[in-house]
Amino acid sequence: MLKKLTGPKAIAFIVVVAAIAVATFVAVSRAQGPAQPPQARVVVTVTQLRPDMITTWEDLQKNEMIPAQKKAGLPWRHTLGNGISGQSFTRVTIGPLARYAELDMPGGFITRAVSAEANANYNAKIRPTILSQRNSIMTLQVNESIVSNATTMLPLQVVQVFHPGPGKGGEFGASLREDYLPAYKKAGVRDLWVFNTNQGEPGVVLVRPIANYAELDKGPLLVQAGLTQDQQSKIDARRNATLAGPTETNVFRFIPELSYGMPGQVRATN
Numbered sequence: 001m002l003k004k005l006t007g008p009k010a011i012a013f014i015v016v017v018a019a020i021a022v023a024t025f026v027a028v029s030r031a032q033g034p035a036q037p038p039q040a041r042v043v044v045t046v047t048q049l050r051p052d053m054i055t056t057w058e059d060l061q062k063n064e065m066i067p068a069q070k071k072a073g074l075p076w077r078h079t080l081g082n083g084i085s086g087q088s089f090t091r092v093t094i095g096p097l098a099r100y101a102e103l104d105m106p107g108g109f110i111t112r113a114v115s116a117e118a119n120a121n122y123n124a125k126i127r128p129t130i131l132s133q134r135n136s137i138m139t140l141q142v143n144e145s146i147v148s149n150a151t152t153m154l155p156l157q158v159v160q161v162f163h164p165g166p167g168k169g170g171e172f173g174a175s176l177r178e179d180y181l182p183a184y185k186k187a188g189v190r191d192l193w194v195f196n197t198n199q200g201e202p203g204v205v206l207v208r209p210i211a212n213y214a215e216l217d218k219g220p221l222l223v224q225a226g227l228t229q230d231q232q233s234k235i236d237a238r239r240n241a242t243l244a245g246p247t248e249t250n251v252f253r254f255i256p257e258l259s260y261g262m263p264g265q266v267r268a269t270n
Helices: 007-012 051-072 100-104 109-113 116-129 169-186 213-218 229-240
Strands: 021-024 041-049 078-082 090-096 130-140 156-162 193-199 204-210 248-254
Touching (some): 041 051, 051 090, 051 116, 109 116, 116 130, 169 229
Antiparallel strands (some): 078 090, 078 248, 130 193, 156 204, 156 248, 193 204
């Protein structure tokens, strides 16, 4: 990932979500049920829409796809849109993937929930709304994340995309665990979701939900944590030594009307 990512590529690496949101999402959250395994896997779909067809796409999601996903048993789905940065008219959908074997199931959600004919009709209507689309599969790195298991999603997600150099992934993770997470917790961060990419362009994605854009006026988190300039420089230098290129930062918005449910609780390990 460390050619500079823009637009849909940057959004693809959300957890949350992140998404996706991620921001989301993305982001491994919290509904009823037992705790999930320490590393929860998500599918992230990034869709670049035709500007004049965005309402059509959203209506199809609300009226056909989401009802089918619920009926087929998908426990949650989150949708993000571009905020103050990133490619315009982009939508990111995020959902769980408990096992890769789920991908062997025939047809899509509408086929499973309704019929193959209904799925064909949906595809015929959705296809003209889309300029491009791509999927990624990512796994939450619980040991490198801050997880509050909140029960609602905040409106915005700050998403950073990093590209550790060859053989540097372990050092990058150690820098997160040992330097950044303690400082971020001191700064009051309640959620920071770290995802590795399993399928798709390799890289590490950090997703931090925020309540509003005004939070960005508070400045860097290391400053908010009260670290001296010398301390900040040492921490940044350690992480920068693991990277193979520049970092991209974008802010995305959570879209409640195109989302439902929350992921199962994750047991924090740090």
